Amino acid sequence: MRKFTVLCLAVFLVLGCTASLCFAQDKSVNVGRVYVMTPKSGMVKQFEEGRKRHMEFHRKNNDTWSWLTWEIQTGEGTGSYLSTTFGHTFKDFDTWEAKLGAADAADSMANLAPYLTDNGDNGFWMVLNNISHPSDSMEPSKMAEANHFLLKPGREEKFIDAARKINDAIIKSNWGNAHYTWYMLVDGGQQPHLVLLIDMNGWADLAEPEPPLNAMLEKALGRMDAEAVMHTVNESIQREWTETILFRPDLSYMAPK
Numbered sequence: 001m002r003k004f005t006v007l008c009l010a011v012f013l014v015l016g017c018t019a020s021l022c023f024a025q026d027k028s029v030n031v032g033r034v035y036v037m038t039p040k041s042g043m044v045k046q047f048e049e050g051r052k053r054h055m056e057f058h059r060k061n062n063d064t065w066s067w068l069t070w071e072i073q074t075g076e077g078t079g080s081y082l083s084t085t086f087g088h089t090f091k092d093f094d095t096w097e098a099k100l101g102a103a104d105a106a107d108s109m110a111n112l113a114p115y116l117t118d119n120g121d122n123g124f125w126m127v128l129n130n131i132s133h134p135s136d137s138m139e140p141s142k143m144a145e146a147n148h149f150l151l152k153p154g155r156e157e158k159f160i161d162a163a164r165k166i167n168d169a170i171i172k173s174n175w176g177n178a179h180y181t182w183y184m185l186v187d188g189g190q191q192p193h194l195v196l197l198i199d200m201n202g203w204a205d206l207a208e209p210e211p212p213l214n215a216m217l218e219k220a221l222g223r224m225d226a227e228a229v230m231h232t233v234n235e236s237i238q239r240e241w242t243e244t245i246l247f248r249p250d251l252s253y254m255a256p257k
Contacts, residue, residue, distance in 0.1 A: 030127035031186075032086030033093070038079065038117045047115040048251060051081075055253040057107040061100060068140060069251035075243030080119075082245060086127070123188020125195070127181060131160065131167045134199075135179040140247045141199035145206065148241050151192040155236035159194075162232040169220035176209025200244070 039047035051069060058067060070082040088096075135141070151159055163182065170178065178198060185193040200206070211219075217226035 030086075030129060031088050031090055031092075032084060032125050032127070034123060034125055035083040036077065036119075036121040037081045037083060037112070038077075038119045039081075039115055040117050043115040044079075047081075047112070050111040050115055051251045053111045054107055055251065057104070057111075058253040058255075061103065063100060063253065064255050065096060066255045067253045069248045070144075070245040071248050073244050073246050076241060077243055081248075081251070086125075090124075121189070124186045125183045126186050127183055128160070131163045132181040133167060133171055133179055134181050140249075141179075141201070142247055143200040143202065143205075144245050144247075145198045145200055146243050146245055147196040147198070148243075149194040149196070149237055150190065150239040151194065151236050152238045153192070156192045158232050159236040162229045162236070165221065165225075165229050166217065166233075169217055173216050173220050175213075175216045178209065206244075 037047070055067065055069075058065075065085050065088070068084050070084065072078055072080045072082065149159075169175070180196055180198040183195040183197065185191055185195075198205075214226065214230070217229065220226075221229065
């Protein structure tokens with residue numbers, strides 16, 4: 001079993017902010033936006049050059065928000081890119097749009113749109129801090145494993161409660177020295193959609209920690225409670241899939257601290 005599946009059953013998600021996706025997130029702020037961009041066939045180089053020019057637009061306009069770019073390397077979205085910004089409230093987006101929205105859209109049309117397919121997507125996500133275990137680092141991780149969970153309608157509360165119990169057990173046991181963040185989709189797609197983002201330094205981090213999750217949970221919670229928690233998690237999931245993403249600092253913009 002991949003570490004993804006193991007940890008998925010350990011915490012809860014939806015796109016939110018860890019040092020990985022959000023960069024220096026205020027723990028009291030938990031709203032972000034994620035854009036999915038897919039270059040046209042044969043235009044990856046042109047897209048990346050356009051992305052660099054667009055990030056220069058943010059720099060020249062003294063944007064106070066950071067925009068991180070991630071390249072999807074495995075899974076259904078392989079070859080696409082994610083543009084993410086986090087650490088905001090919903091009201092913040094109105095303020096940003098009034099200041100830079102029109103100019104940003106125009107620059108995107110000039111530098112990005114010519115090289116992108118029509119398969120793009122975007123949505124608002126919220127971080128679930130109470131079941132996350134992020135790193136103390138203020139820098140994005142080199143890579144991350146994104147674990148997507150489409151839940152059965154009406155099962156959110158039970159799933160979150162089970163995820164909280166697993167998260168508590170992981171922290172108590174210091175299991176696998178893992179750092180992760182859970183996100184929940186708020187607007188922009190099929191719901192309830194949760195994402196568990198696990199920090200990675202390299203491909204070796206895909207290996208399952210020792211002891212296995214079930215053994216760790218049984219020791220921390222007792223056999224009966226551990227089995228009950230895992231049953232709740234498994235019964236709540238309608239569909240799940242994974243992808244590995246690579247942080248691209250060359251295609252990102254870090255706002256001045």
